[in-house]
Amino acid sequence: MSEKTSRREFIRRSAVIAAGAFVIPEIIPSPAMGMGGRTAPSDRVVIGAIGTGSQGMANMRDFLRLKDAVQFVAVCDVDSARLNRAKMMADNANKNQDCRTYADFREFLEKETPDAVSIALPDHWHGIIYTEAVNKKLHVYGEKPISRTIKDGQTIVEAVKKNNIIWQTGSWQRSQAHFHRGAELVINGRIGKISKIVVGLPDGGRSIGTPPVKEVPPELNWEMWLGPAPKAPYRGVSHWDWRWILDYSGGQLTDWAGHHIDIGNWGAGLEYTGPVEISGKGVYPPEGIYNAPVEYDFTCRYANGIEMRVANASRLEHGMGTTWYGDLGWIHTDRGNVLTASNPEILKEVIGENEIHLYKSQNHWQNFVDCVRSGNQAIAPIEPAYRAISVALLGEMAMATGETIRWDPDKEEIIDNPRAARLLSRPYRKPWTLPTV
Amino acid sequence: MNKKYIFIILAALLIPLINGCNKKPANKALIITGQNNHDWKLSSPVLGQILEETGLFSVDIMTTPQQGGDMIKFNPDFSRYKLVVLDYVGDPWSEKTNSEFVDYVKNGGGVVVYHASCMAFPDWKEYNEMTGLGGWMNRNEKDGPYVYYVGNQLIFDTTRGPAGSHGDAHEFEVRTRNTGHPVTKGLPVRWMHGTDELYQQLRGPAKNMQVLATAFADTSFKGTGRNEPVLLALEYGKGRIFNTLLGHAGEGGGPAMQCTGFIVTLQRGAEWAATGAVTQIIPADFPTAAAVVLRPGIREITTCEAFEMITDYDIQKSTRYYTQIQAAISDAAGDEKKLSGLEKKMVKVLKNNKATAEAKKLMLRELSWMGSDYCIKPIKELVNVPELKDEAEFALERLGK
Numbered sequence: 001m002s003e004k005t006s007r008r009e010f011i012r013r014s015a016v017i018a019a020g021a022f023v024i025p026e027i028i029p030s031p032a033m034g035m036g037g038r039t040a041p042s043d044r045v046v047i048g049a050i051g052t053g054s055q056g057m058a059n060m061r062d063f064l065r066l067k068d069a070v071q072f073v074a075v076c077d078v079d080s081a082r083l084n085r086a087k088m089m090a091d092n093a094n095k096n097q098d099c100r101t102y103a104d105f106r107e108f109l110e111k112e113t114p115d116a117v118s119i120a121l122p123d124h125w126h127g128i129i130y131t132e133a134v135n136k137k138l139h140v141y142g143e144k145p146i147s148r149t150i151k152d153g154q155t156i157v158e159a160v161k162k163n164n165i166i167w168q169t170g171s172w173q174r175s176q177a178h179f180h181r182g183a184e185l186v187i188n189g190r191i192g193k194i195s196k197i198v199v200g201l202p203d204g205g206r207s208i209g210t211p212p213v214k215e216v217p218p219e220l221n222w223e224m225w226l227g228p229a230p231k232a233p234y235r236g237v238s239h240w241d242w243r244w245i246l247d248y249s250g251g252q253l254t255d256w257a258g259h260h261i262d263i264g265n266w267g268a269g270l271e272y273t274g275p276v277e278i279s280g281k282g283v284y285p286p287e288g289i290y291n292a293p294v295e296y297d298f299t300c301r302y303a304n305g306i307e308m309r310v311a312n313a314s315r316l317e318h319g320m321g322t323t324w325y326g327d328l329g330w331i332h333t334d335r336g337n338v339l340t341a342s343n344p345e346i347l348k349e350v351i352g353e354n355e356i357h358l359y360k361s362q363n364h365w366q367n368f369v370d371c372v373r374s375g376n377q378a379i380a381p382i383e384p385a386y387r388a389i390s391v392a393l394l395g396e397m398a399m400a401t402g403e404t405i406r407w408d409p410d411k412e413e414i415i416d417n418p419r420a421a422r423l424l425s426r427p428y429r430k431p432w433t434l435p436t437v
Numbered sequence: 438m439n440k441k442y443i444f445i446i447l448a449a450l451l452i453p454l455i456n457g458c459n460k461k462p463a464n465k466a467l468i469i470t471g472q473n474n475h476d477w478k479l480s481s482p483v484l485g486q487i488l489e490e491t492g493l494f495s496v497d498i499m500t501t502p503q504q505g506g507d508m509i510k511f512n513p514d515f516s517r518y519k520l521v522v523l524d525y526v527g528d529p530w531s532e533k534t535n536s537e538f539v540d541y542v543k544n545g546g547g548v549v550v551y552h553a554s555c556m557a558f559p560d561w562k563e564y565n566e567m568t569g570l571g572g573w574m575n576r577n578e579k580d581g582p583y584v585y586y587v588g589n590q591l592i593f594d595t596t597r598g599p600a601g602s603h604g605d606a607h608e609f610e611v612r613t614r615n616t617g618h619p620v621t622k623g624l625p626v627r628w629m630h631g632t633d634e635l636y637q638q639l640r641g642p643a644k645n646m647q648v649l650a651t652a653f654a655d656t657s658f659k660g661t662g663r664n665e666p667v668l669l670a671l672e673y674g675k676g677r678i679f680n681t682l683l684g685h686a687g688e689g690g691g692p693a694m695q696c697t698g699f700i701v702t703l704q705r706g707a708e709w710a711a712t713g714a715v716t717q718i719i720p721a722d723f724p725t726a727a728a729v730v731l732r733p734g735i736r737e738i739t740t741c742e743a744f745e746m747i748t749d750y751d752i753q754k755s756t757r758y759y760t761q762i763q764a765a766i767s768d769a770a771g772d773e774k775k776l777s778g779l780e781k782k783m784v785k786v787l788k789n790n791k792a793t794a795e796a797k798k799l800m801l802r803e804l805s806w807m808g809s810d811y812c813i814k815p816i817k818e819l820v821n822v823p824e825l826k827d828e829a830e831f832a833l834e835r836l837g838k
Contacts, residue, residue, distance in 0.1 A: 203627060207727035210753050231827050283625040284764075285727030287757040294726045295625050314626040315616070400763075401806075402770030422806040427834035429827055 052086035056120035127152030144258025151425035182333035183267030191326030204294025228428035251292025257392035271384035274409035275300030282399035471500030472527025480686035515541035543674030547710030572601015604659030631692030679706030721764030
């Protein structure tokens with residue numbers, strides 16, 4: 001029995017005891033709320049947050065909105081202003097001043113022993129911090145995309161499997177009824193045999209040129225923000241807008257892969273495999289520090305003959321979202337409750353008892369908490385998330401090299417193309433290294 | 438063998454190649470100008486240069502008599518040309534010239550209608566059928582519908598009202614609407630255009646017309662709030678007409694004519710109008726949704742020149758030539774000879790004492806994935822240069838050295 005499991009059982013047993021108003025030391029804040037029919041604090045998932053920017057805080061809010069589900073005990077960020085905001089949010093929820101703060105994730109992981117951690121960081125940090133957190137046997141709610149490179153992604157997947165933790169990817173569309181319904185209709189053959197999936201992701205935006213080098217704001221540890229990424233002077237671009245710079249992210253393409261590509265794979269039964277051939281073209285900004293493609297259009301062929309086209313929405317008939325094409329019609333789904341079909345009758349179909357019923361979750365954050373408690377797999381486990389971002393990363397490689405890339409989805413290797421294979425990883429700046437599992 | 442002889446043999450081999458480059462362009466084009474409410478003396482030479490840059494056209498520029506002059510004297514032999522470009526708004530031509538022009542187009546002649554020329558000849562029915570849409574000169578509902586896009590739908594709006602206006606000149610985004618037409622095939626779907634007048638509320642017969650691209654006329658620049666057509670392709674008899682509503686001229690062409698998007702669409706439109714097909718490839722400096730790209734000298738910068746310019750590269754000013762080199766690398770995919778040529782040029786930048794550290798960093802980043810053993814030694818030497826150490830190590834690690 002792993003240390004983790006025994007700890008969870010300890011928590012569960014404690015909950016029973018707490019009903020009798022016993023107080024469990026160590027992690028319980030002073031206002032013990034185990035009375036009056038409410039969940040004992042010790043039954044709440046004790047959680048920390050690494051990365052408390054806009055998405056990290058949004059996730060904290062979503063966790064705190066759940067009734068008696070989590071308790072944030074520690075937060076970590078390289079920006080002290082953002083860190084303080086996160087602490088305030090946790091303290092307000094906890095009704096005390098005890099949430100601990102860390103500027104360095106290594107210290108966080110060394111000192112803290114929460115059940116779980118919610119991680120929302122720029123992509124270039126995912127390889128190291130996801131792997132380290134999983135190696136510490138923490139359950140992870142981790143933002144998409146899983147990684148900046150395929151090598152980083154493979155390492156994280158391996159770590160999750162080896163450490164047997166609960167992983168929830170921030171691909172929350174899976175927990176929305178209409179995406180689930182679309183995918184379930186498709187996987188049960190309601191549009192026949194699938195031949196094509198078209199995935200529309202946002203167009204890229206305007207360039208800002210190359211802004212002058214600026215003084216780093218006192219609240220930001222720029223060196224730590226860069227971490228394993230190549231050294232770069234601070235030009236006023238860090239939070240949020242890192243996603244337009246290839247050293248940190250891959251633009252809209254990689255930002256959204258974990259949503260609409262993931263949904264496409266889910267419905268077509270491709271979430272545990274990858275394409276065998278990838279080719280396409282990108283449109284890159286003519287100049288400036290934002291260098292991620294503003295338009296992209298590539299096609300992946302899977303071993304079973306299915307073709308997936310991924311492009312910026314302006315190039316596509318259905319625009320944003322996922323469209324599956326089968327020999328009996330098509331189904332399109334997108335945010336804003338969009339679920340349409342070539343024939344509206346398809347959408348009225350009932351899925352029979354003996355047909356495939358895809359995992360159902362009504363709240364992505366609740367699903368994670370429930371799974372941490374039960375030990376069940378969450379709705380957005382690690383491997384499908386890795387497979388979804390792999391599609392985008394292979395597309396990125398095909399566009400950068402101009403080559404048709406052949407990929408072995410079982411061995412997870414580039415076939416016969418040493419140049420493209422070099423793009424499977426990005427060397428880390430010293431002293432950072434990708435942790436071993 | 439004596440080195441001198443090798444040189445002579447090589448030179449002899451090169452002669453046919455050089456001759457090949459200087460081959461006379463296949464198509465003759467005629468630019469007609471001489472009267473315009475715009476400065477045709479600025480625009481016509483630039484139009485000529487844009488066409489000649491393709492290597493497909495040799496250009497004659499013909500000016501009409503001045504306003505009020507004797508138009509009988511203006512009677513070009515259209516049949517000598519594959520393409521007629523109109524940079525003209527002015528007095529009507531003679532009936533003879535008009536009918537010869539109509540015959541020329543009906544029989545398969547190509548026409549480019551440039552910017553203000555869409556307002557010419559309001560009373561010449563055939564001309565308006567060729568341009569598809571026009572404006573000003575008392576045009577209104579009698580001349581045809583307003584044509585614009587709402588969402589993805591092309592609207593033909595017969596509401597009464599005047600034709601032709603524009604708001605304040607500004608940079609705007611062009612939306613490629615037809616990605617299947619030879620002129621626009623392969624273009625980015627969205628691209629920024631240099632400061633220009635955006636024509637709006639144009640009306641015309643709009644028959645046999647394809648709207649290739651539109652731009653949103655933003656009300657904050659006194660626009661209509663509609664997606665107005667900016668590039669049109671038409672057929673008339675056996676002839677083809679490319680109508681570009683873009684390109685308001687300034688000194689040296691100005692930002693509207695220097696915009697790579699204007700230049701390239703004009704070049705492609707001209708080739709299509711003249712031949713029915715487009716053989717030109719889309720250059721690496723075509724603008725994108727991210728930013729306007731200007732070619733101050735109209736001419737495309739070659740990859741060789743980009744390598745020279747990158748030597749004194751200043752990241753604060755522009756990464757443009759680097760982007761061009763990246764595009765050249767991806768265009769060379771699968772061609773070992775070309776890739777090795779590019780690698781040698783990149784190594785040359787690494788070894789160049791005058792090249793900036795920024796330029797070398799960019800070369801190191803490309804070499805990190807596309808380099809061969811050839812670049813290893815020069816990269817290793819840069820590990821000792823403090824400001825290049827990180828990038829050199831990055832490259833060596835990726836190259837497995």
